[in-house]
Amino acid sequence: MTEYAVELRNVSKTYSSSRRGKAEEVNAIRDMNLTIPPGKFFTLLGPSGCGKTTTLRMIAGFEVPTSGEVFIQGKPMTDIPPNKRPVNTVFQNYALFPHMNVERNVAFGPAVRRVPKEEQDRLAQEALALVRLREMGDRMPSQLSGGQQQRVALARALVNNPAVLLLDEPLGALDLKLRKAMQIELKHIQEQVGITFVYVTHDQEEALTMSDVIAVMDKGVIQQLGDPVTLYKNPANRFVADFIGESNFINVTVAAAQGNQAAVTLEGETASVGVIPEGQESGRGAVVTVRPEKVKLSEPEKAPRESLSATVNEVVYIGTDTRYVLSLKDGQSMVARIQNGSGADWREFARGDNVKVHWADDDARILNE
């Protein structure tokens, strides 16, 4: 049996807040079951308030589950306080100790473990070398840039060689360019040290860039667990399709369904859908999801038989691609993202043009709500 780095069994977390004398119960996490494989870059992804930080804090031990149990490396953590757990955290605002220099910050873990002084210094230097800050040991945190403080926080957490490293939106305060660079670096460091990273973010692009496995969360529930490609290509439900990348949602009527295949109609026109859940019946309403970059546009006379009429509302040129905002016959809005090119097949459309929208069957799917 493989041992998971972290396992959550039936974990729920309820906050009670009393407002104007009225006791309110807020379910931050509902009956969550989650296993995090060892040595992976694991991301908890979701909008703010989805419970991802609460989950992280329960693993760290700062929050106690209302029910259920957290296991780390197979051991139950219920009665283990944060300082006795084999995990370390990189906090959102870094939480560096302002009265200690960089080296003492990094050596804090070894120091409280009563490691001899020379060994503390050696470990701190090693960790600082890992984040490429070897020269900065005697600076104070206030003398460092945001990116450098971030690295110190990372070194301070890694110096203890934890079984699991928890990262709570650590890049949130950095500017975009630095963020992108740090994403790559974090991923490299994770591969280098081989420690399980549990990373919390609301930024789907960040999650896709770094993660081996992503758990998409909403309203205290894991909506889908999978690797980035699976989440993008096979979203389990509308929330995931909407949250990861961009998606069109088109309300249609099912005309016929068989196996994986369905024909749908909209205002008398037909399109086909290649992936559908079970139990689709003709005559029922459904929502078709298709990624903007999978949408194809044609002049009405050149279009295949299975296509929908639309009018171009807006044309935005974005370098490699052009983004078209279209309205379908019944007024529904959708987006197509067409790669700019040349050659016989390719043509540009202008605002007000009538076009036909179509797609490859497998790129369109009907989702569970």
Added chain:
Amino acid sequence: MPKHKLPSFGAVYVLLIGVLLYLPIALLIIFSFNNATSLTFPLKGFTLQWYQQLGQSSELLASVRNSVLIAFGSSLVATSLGTMGAIAIVRYNLPGRGLFLAVAAMPLVIPYVILGVALLILLNQAGIPLSAPSAGLGHVIISIPYAILIISSRLVGFPNNLEEAAMDLGASYWEALLRVTIPIISPALLASFLLCFTISFDEYSIASFLVGTDTTLPVYMYSQLRFPTRLPIVIAMAAIIMTVTMLAMLISEWLRRSGQDSSRK
């Protein structure tokens, strides 16, 4: 209303406060060097004799020693208790927090004379003899609100998750407190200590009820006012206390500010 009128009001205000506050202090210092027992102009000449006599008055020196001991002990205790109270108020979601604050702040609004009498009755009932420690107890009570206010404002200024970070890295709660919280709030602890020290050192009403025979300086000085010839010595002592107190307050204010600056970076 034209805006340029305001500075002149400000100037008058500053002048008025300056005169009312600093003129008496200046006079006190001037008369402490005046070669005459009566406190009237014109000045009779420069002398250090009052300061010399002060150095020879063993009763006076004993009272200074009592005051320093009481002030030191009471401000140490008040700052320690104030730290605990401030941590409880700021860091924990205490039930009855409002009540706790109200009780802790109560000494600010009770007249010291009444508090002194009340404590006198309590100590008598309990059979505790009046002495320096009992006066110290009274001073602890009146100092605690100030200690809590100073320390809690510093605690609010630094993020809670520094303590979490320390515990996350393996420190127990007490280690986190000793290695992280206390060093960071140390300027506030010192500021609190100095303020409580001056509060105790200056305090007359409570001390006069509770010290018994361990006369404190303010109590001694008040008793000396009956003897006109000793007045200049008392004034010399007052001049010294003024200077020391103002220095202490300046240092405490400077510490408080420097503490805030470093946390803001």
